[in-house]
Amino acid sequence: MQTDRNSIRKLLLRWAPPLILLLLFAVFVVRINMVEKTELVSREGQTFEKGVVTEILQDNLQPDGTRVGEQRVRVQMTTGVREGETIEMTSASGYLFGAPCTVGMKVIVMQSVAGDSTVASVYAQDREMVIYVFGALYLLVLCLVGGKQGVKGAAGLVFTFFCILFVYLPLVYQGHSPFWVSVFVCTITTIVTMYLIGGPTMKTVVATGGTVAGVCIAGLAATAFSAASGITGWNVSDIESLLTLSNTNGVQVGGLLFSGLLISTLGATMDVAMSIGSAISEIHAQTPDMPRRDLFKAGMRVGRDMMGTDSNTLILAFAGGSISMLVLDYAYDLPYQQIINSNNIGIAIMQGLAGSFGIVLSVPVTVLLAVLLYTRHKKAAAAD
Numbered sequence: 001m002q003t004d005r006n007s008i009r010k011l012l013l014r015w016a017p018p019l020i021l022l023l024l025f026a027v028f029v030v031r032i033n034m035v036e037k038t039e040l041v042s043r044e045g046q047t048f049e050k051g052v053v054t055e056i057l058q059d060n061l062q063p064d065g066t067r068v069g070e071q072r073v074r075v076q077m078t079t080g081v082r083e084g085e086t087i088e089m090t091s092a093s094g095y096l097f098g099a100p101c102t103v104g105m106k107v108i109v110m111q112s113v114a115g116d117s118t119v120a121s122v123y124a125q126d127r128e129m130v131i132y133v134f135g136a137l138y139l140l141v142l143c144l145v146g147g148k149q150g151v152k153g154a155a156g157l158v159f160t161f162f163c164i165l166f167v168y169l170p171l172v173y174q175g176h177s178p179f180w181v182s183v184f185v186c187t188i189t190t191i192v193t194m195y196l197i198g199g200p201t202m203k204t205v206v207a208t209g210g211t212v213a214g215v216c217i218a219g220l221a222a223t224a225f226s227a228a229s230g231i232t233g234w235n236v237s238d239i240e241s242l243l244t245l246s247n248t249n250g251v252q253v254g255g256l257l258f259s260g261l262l263i264s265t266l267g268a269t270m271d272v273a274m275s276i277g278s279a280i281s282e283i284h285a286q287t288p289d290m291p292r293r294d295l296f297k298a299g300m301r302v303g304r305d306m307m308g309t310d311s312n313t314l315i316l317a318f319a320g321g322s323i324s325m326l327v328l329d330y331a332y333d334l335p336y337q338q339i340i341n342s343n344n345i346g347i348a349i350m351q352g353l354a355g356s357f358g359i360v361l362s363v364p365v366t367v368l369l370a371v372l373l374y375t376r377h378k379k380a381a382a383a384d
Helices: 002-032 128-173 178-198 202-229 239-249 253-286 292-310 313-321 323-331 336-340 343-374 376-383
Strands: 046-058 070-077 086-092 106-114 117-125
Touching (some): 046 086, 070 106, 070 117, 086 106, 128 178, 239 253, 292 343, 313 343
Parallel strands (some): 086 117
Antiparallel strands (some): 046 070, 106 117
């Protein structure tokens, strides 16, 4: 009986505080999402509905395999006010809008209804189910391969995605600083993810502290690069559209670039911090009498091995995201001075380098924090 009571007490001590905090966080999320959005574009009468292509009336496929102009197709609507009806419409041959329709293809239809009149066109292929299936498959593989830790990692991933959609976006939309909102979101998601993986342990505290420190260092590095190079959040390619949000809702457009950098840095920094925190925890558990100086050196050796690969992570990620631009620059044979001083290249370099600064410098911070916290009881006992 006493053993059962102790087990219940331990469960309450572990899960009661986080559940209470999670409940308060849920109330906070509900409140910040009670916002009236300013209508930027009138969409009265316009909806996006689902349908299935039943017939190709006029194809635009050329003998060389390209498509020119528009297709004329019949689509049976499966949702909306015209559900069950078959409507004749067009499908553009563009790469951004429209779809190369075939009989039986599921499509998304952009339609405007006014009384008995309907104007409709194919917007895109219906990819919703594909996205859900592949997302579910990833989570399933993560759980099967990772076991219990994989399930916790999947829960942390879902929570992070939830925070970006329902915490970051509403707060930024309401005019709060994107930089500090991203710091808040990164901190919350780090705490939850680390707690799920490591539980209420000192390792969790170390990994959380190292992650938040690395993310903040990345932000500071980006700010310094911005001040020295003149590149700001106002130099992004879609600034014209963002200015509308700035004028109508007070969105701090200039900080979006740096807040995005912090969020993109979070995953890699979290990986480094948890790996180092776990390694030093094991070293200390096996050799509890190891002096702090030697424990710090051991942790740095582990961290340096990780730097060799993780230092490339974000640079390659941002380079991969800019590969289309790099191919165009190469094909047009642009002068080096034009390329190196362009805003797009400067932003990509800033994101890669600043994020890597955060990853690299999070190593000594995490090691130092781990050494201080893991050995504090031994120092206290020695003092007594």
